[in-house]
Amino acid sequence: MTLGWSLFVLVFAVANVAGAGALILWFSRARTTEGATTGHVWDGDVEEGNNPMPRWWLGLFWLTIIWGIVFFVLYPSFGEWSLLGWSQTEQYEDEVAAAEEVYGEIFAAFAATPIPELSSNPAALSAGRNLFVNNCATCHGSDARGARGYPNLADDEWQWGSAPEQIVATITNGRTGVMPGFGQRFDDETIDTLVDYVQFLAGRDVDAARVAAGETQYRSFCSACHGPTGDGNPILGAPAFTNETWLYGGGASVIRDLIVNGRMGQMPAQEPLLGADRVHVLAAYVLSLSGQE
Numbered sequence: 192m193t194l195g196w197s198l199f200v201l202v203f204a205v206a207n208v209a210g211a212g213a214l215i216l217w218f219s220r221a222r223t224t225e226g227a228t229t230g231h232v233w234d235g236d237v238e239e240g241n242n243p244m245p246r247w248w249l250g251l252f253w254l255t256i257i258w259g260i261v262f263f264v265l266y267p268s269f270g271e272w273s274l275l276g277w278s279q280t281e282q283y284e285d286e287v288a289a290a291e292e293v294y295g296e297i298f299a300a301f302a303a304t305p306i307p308e309l310s311s312n313p314a315a316l317s318a319g320r321n322l323f324v325n326n327c328a329t330c331h332g333s334d335a336r337g338a339r340g341y342p343n344l345a346d347d348e349w350q351w352g353s354a355p356e357q358i359v360a361t362i363t364n365g366r367t368g369v370m371p372g373f374g375q376r377f378d379d380e381t382i383d384t385l386v387d388y389v390q391f392l393a394g395r396d397v398d399a400a401r402v403a404a405g406e407t408q409y410r411s412f413c414s415a416c417h418g419p420t421g422d423g424n425p426i427l428g429a430p431a432f433t434n435e436t437w438l439y440g441g442g443a444s445v446i447r448d449l450i451v452n453g454r455m456g457q458m459p460a461q462e463p464l465l466g467a468d469r470v471h472v473l474a475a476y477v478l479s480l481s482g483q484e
């Protein structure tokens with residue numbers, strides 16, 4: 192916390208407690224006497240009393256204020272200043288360090304085993320599954336089957352490559368797939384031809400004349416990334432079209448939207464959060480899932 196913010200918090204904290212104290216003082220001064228009334232009368236004879244506040248009651252208020260001040264001094268309530276020097280961040284870091292002491296060795300041992308071997312080690316897979324549920328399932332689903340825009344990790348198709356080093360690189364540094372949009376460059380007819388051609392590459396029935404027209408365009412504008420036969424390129428993360436596994440969906444309108452507007456799917460880097468050893472175990476876990484479908 193910067194000095195400015197600490198001062199800001201301090202001023203408000205002190206003003207608050209002082210204000211509460213002043214209020215109690217004001218009420219403590221006996222401004223009425225026992226048996227006094229406000230003068231309000233209901234139903235002819237029901238009067239509203241105006242007795243002074245009982246001393247024990249006011250005493251309780253003073254106790255809460257004293258308790259508050261003790262707490263303020265011990266814990267960081269005046270910005271960053273506190274007697275105990277305790278902070279949430281430090282407590283968190285201590286707990287992480289304590290956990291690292293317990294689990295660090297286990298993961299270090301897993302990290303010494305090559306990934307293909309690790310991917311059939313039940314203890315490593317069980318640890319990998321826990322890590323996956325906590326860190327990856329929000330996007331890829333707890334069964335790793337993904338959703339639109341989030342790849343299915345349980346199938347046998349890989350956008351960024353299935354070699355252990357490629358999976359480790361994906362998880363470590365994250366990935367950004369850049370599919371440029373062609374809406375500005377092409378007229379509707381050209382885009383429709385390309386939609387047909389992508390469907391042809393996926394093995395669907397497409398009119399031969401449309402295929403011939405699409406092939407020319409495809410070779411000029413798409414094959415550099417998606418490959419001449421549409422088998423993709425793991426270096427760029429360009430998906431293959433030669434199967435019915437789609438990242439964004441295989442309907443003609445979805446394919447059309449992709450070509451017109453482009454897309455930039457992003458997998459965030461996980462290594463800064465998890466460390467290399469856990470990434471290693473996760474890669475083994477992901478590898479063990481592939482081909483389950």
Ligand code: HEC
Pocket residue numbers: 323326327328329330331340341342344348349350351352358361362366367368428455456457458459461473474477
């Ligand atoms: C914020 C969402 C998000 C989180 C969290 C996330 N991912 Fe991803 N992941 C993605 C997206 C999106 C892609 C596809 C990137 C693209 O379009 O190129 C992806 C791609 C991948 C791929 C590449 C798949 C392929 O076919 O090549 C792997 C492997 C992967 N993620 C594993 C993981 C693991 C393991 C974790 C947890 C440690 C994780 N992801 C956490 C969103 C996420």
Ligand code: HEC
Pocket residue numbers: 367368369370371373385386389409412413414415416417427428429430436437438439440446449450454455456457
């Ligand atoms: C610069 C390289 C590049 C070029 C050129 C390119 N693409 Fe892509 N394309 C990609 C990448 C990378 C992705 C994945 C996007 C993501 O991960 O979000 C993609 C995704 C797609 C998808 C979605 C596939 C799925 O599984 O859902 C379609 C369809 C597509 N491209 C068609 C085309 C067509 C047609 C052309 C030519 C007009 C083309 N692309 C040109 C890189 C490229």
